[in-house]
């Protein structure tokens with residue numbers, strides 16, 4: 001733990017940390033459900049115990065990925081999901097002030113430091129802002145700030161002004177294997193922009209912010225359909241700057257709405273509106289959210305199927321899909337957790353009627369996530385918090401399992417909800 005962690009933390013919290021849930025609740029005097037508040041309080045307390053159990057099983061140098069067939073599956077620090085565990089620990093430390101959680105949080109965050117130089121894909125925002133971003137938010141530690149700025153510089157190397165986007169992956173085959181995408185950009189990339197906005201704020205260098213805004217504008221122009229559903233992967237031609245393919249990698253079909261992609265879009269555009277106050281981004285966030293919440297295929301418990309269009313007429317998978325393998329369409333708890341967290345913030349930027357809609361939807365999601373069949377009990381999943389997430393169904397990876405990022409956004413959403421008092 002760095003020198004000024006605790007004292008700096010208290011000071012920094014006092015001067016700089018206004019939870020986004022608080023904005024919504026103060027602005028519109030939204031009533032929080034006392035029963036849900038109680039549920040959240042006990043879920044957070046239980047999460048602290050569960051994450052202590054998780055920490056005990058975690059090999060040195062590793063981060064949790066999922067729990068499958070009775071085993072904890074882990075990743076090293078170079079995975080896109082590596083920042084979520086230290087980030088969730090930071091929130092749990094903020095909640096509990098538990099010293100064992102604090103030690104684990106600051107030890108694991110330190111594992112992320114070498115990743116500040118990573119330039120081989122776009123996930124620096126997820127990796128560094130969820131981990132070091134939260135560590136900096138809680139401590140104000142200057143070293144953490146420097147690491148974050150360096151990570152933003154690494155991410156910025158992937159921006160191409162001809163396209164107006166950060167390139168997500170270096171190159172990848174289309175799901176049907178027939179094409180090769182040389183400038184793929186995925187909707188998830190909106191999430192990585194928060195690191196860039198942060199870097200501009202702390203350095204005074206507008207470049208990071210400028211490219212984040214440009215990426216958002218390009219995404220707004222090409223990545224969303226007229227009904228404000230979203231494509232997953234766009235492949236751009238760097239000569240014309242235009243998309244030449246609009247497909248999916250993790251969704252059901254090229255014209256479907258992959259639930260987590262939609263969730264990334266809601267969260268991403270909400271965050272970009274927070275940082276820019278540009279109404280175009282607020283409108284996008286709201287319409288993406290409306291598409292999610294009002295979708296006729298959203299189940300009554302508000303936890304989406306892994307894709308909104310599975311088995312729907314007119315949606316043809318480009319991968320080896322066998323419906324018999326899935327007697328029930330799997331849900332994706334991670335998409336609900338991300339969306340719940342985003343909606344609590346979004347409720348603070350809209351009129352009271354819409355605020356009630358978004359806040360109410362977030363409450364419904366949080367209630368479901370906090371109950372069976374989604375919420376784990378004790379160490380049934382090694383200490384991971386949520387069941388029924390889907391990583392990548394077309395690749396048969398992590399289908400209907402706990403996911404570290406589902407846990408992260410669930411804890412974040414609970415913190416946003418509870419901190420509104």
Ligand code: GLY
Nearest residue numbers: 080188250260391
């Ligand atoms: N960014 C990868 C995912 O959401 O699965």
